[in-house]
Amino acid sequence: MGNLVAIVGRPNVGKSTLFNRLTKSRQAIVSDEAGTTRDRQYGKCEWNGREFSVVDTGGWVVNSDDIFEEEIRKQVIIATEEADLVLFLCDIKNGVTDWDMDVARILRGQGGKGARGRENMPPVILVANKADDNKNLYDQYEFYNLGLGDPYCISAATGSGTGDLLDKVLEVLPDKGADALEEGIPRFAVVGRPNAGKSSLINAFIGEDRNIVTEIAGTTRDSIYTRYDKFGFDFYLVDTAGIRRKNKVTEDLEFYSVMRSIRAIENSDVCILMLDATRGIEAQDMNIFQLIQKNNKSLVVVVNKWDLVEDKSQIVIDTFANAIRQRMAPFVDFPIIFASALTKQRIFKVLETAKQVYLNRKVRIGTTKLNEVMLPLIEAFPPPSIKGKYIKIKYVSQVPDTQIPTFVFYANLPQYVKEPYKRFLENKIRENWTLTGSPINVFIRQK
Secondary structure: OOOEEEEEOOOOOOHHHHHHHHHHHHHOOOOOOOOOOOHHHEEEEEEOOEEEEEEEHHHHOOOHHHOOHHHHHHHHHHHHHHOOEEEEEEEOOOOOOHHHHHHHHHHOOOOOOOOOOHHHOOOEEEEEEOOOOHHHHHHHHHHHHHOOOOOEEOOOOOOOOHHHHHHHHHHHOOOOOOOOOOOOOOEEEEEOOOOOOHHHHHHHHHOOOHHHOEEEOOOOOOOEEEEEOOOOOOEEEEEOOOOOOOOOOOOOOHHHHHHHHHHHHHOOOEEEEEEEOOOEOOHHHHHHHHHHHHOOOEEEEEEEOHHHOOOOOHHHHHHHHHHHHHHHOOOOOOOEEEOEOOOOEOHHHHHHHHHHHHHHHOOOOOHHHHHHHHHHHHHHOOOOOEOOEOOOEEEEEEOOOOOOOEEEEEEOOHHHOOHHHHHHHHHHHHHHOOOOOOOOEEEEEEO
């Protein structure tokens, strides 16, 4: 189970700088595709063999000059609801402001509307940023006024002090250990922005014979797993904490649904992304799609509320499907189902498809067969030569026991094989074997 760490603090204290510092180890793997807005607000940090997710709350507030303090307050409250640990960032050069005091009250579990009692609060680590030189260190004592324990003095810009901070983070983060879930049973997460119909779909799946449903609940911040074993299916529905309980934060806040989605996506194998047929594909849907891709999860897209669309002709269906694939390119090999959770139209098809997509994720292709099919294709369309050097791909094999299908092509000059050609190889693999809905890794290595 992944842990979630949220960075909170007022504008310009260095939240994004700290975020980039913590996630840099993985930043190379995380794709920064053009057009993925707000992408850098979510990343993974690895330290001493443990991995956790980091969310920078600052990126969700519009133009940070004229911020409404109310908005930031809301985000602090959401962070305390969803995160396993909060890093409260202050600026050692500016000292403690009234606003810092206000946030500290929320984090101590005493503050303001919407904030919860102390017993449900995640642990908080107080971080005094911008301690670039030793003379600032005398200023740290002021931060004891916040009542949140010892401040950790760091410089996010230069990295000094961040090692000690990360040691502390690992010490405080709950080690979630092994799940109480049976291995080998697929986990499906239903994700999407608010009001796309996630709860309706989940209730349509498990609504009738509740007695067959067994719930394994973790702490408040964990996902809830609902075992579904009827009609020949057997899987866990990953239901983010409290998708069924009305939460205190009722605002349709983008940040809120993103925090929720991170949880569900990380703990699943297949993500069922709900879109609203009456609204088309929106920026927030794309944010959630990016999270699914970043976490290498399989994808089924469900266009919900199809009962509300008047013209259901094939032309409309095709146009809608093409528009979705264009927005999500270059990954276009995933199923799209037009359904209605309310009238239960095609919801059985959603389950069948999710199951098939999960099996596609497990596909193993024999080395002989791979080479028989792929080498002639590569010979017909070799990688373009660079600086007069010809690239020869001699051999391909699938790596065993990986989370998603992973293929390694062995070449004499792997560094010259560029992204477009890797995409060509991926497309050819997809044309010859059924891997619909599943991401694929393609690596080029020295032969």
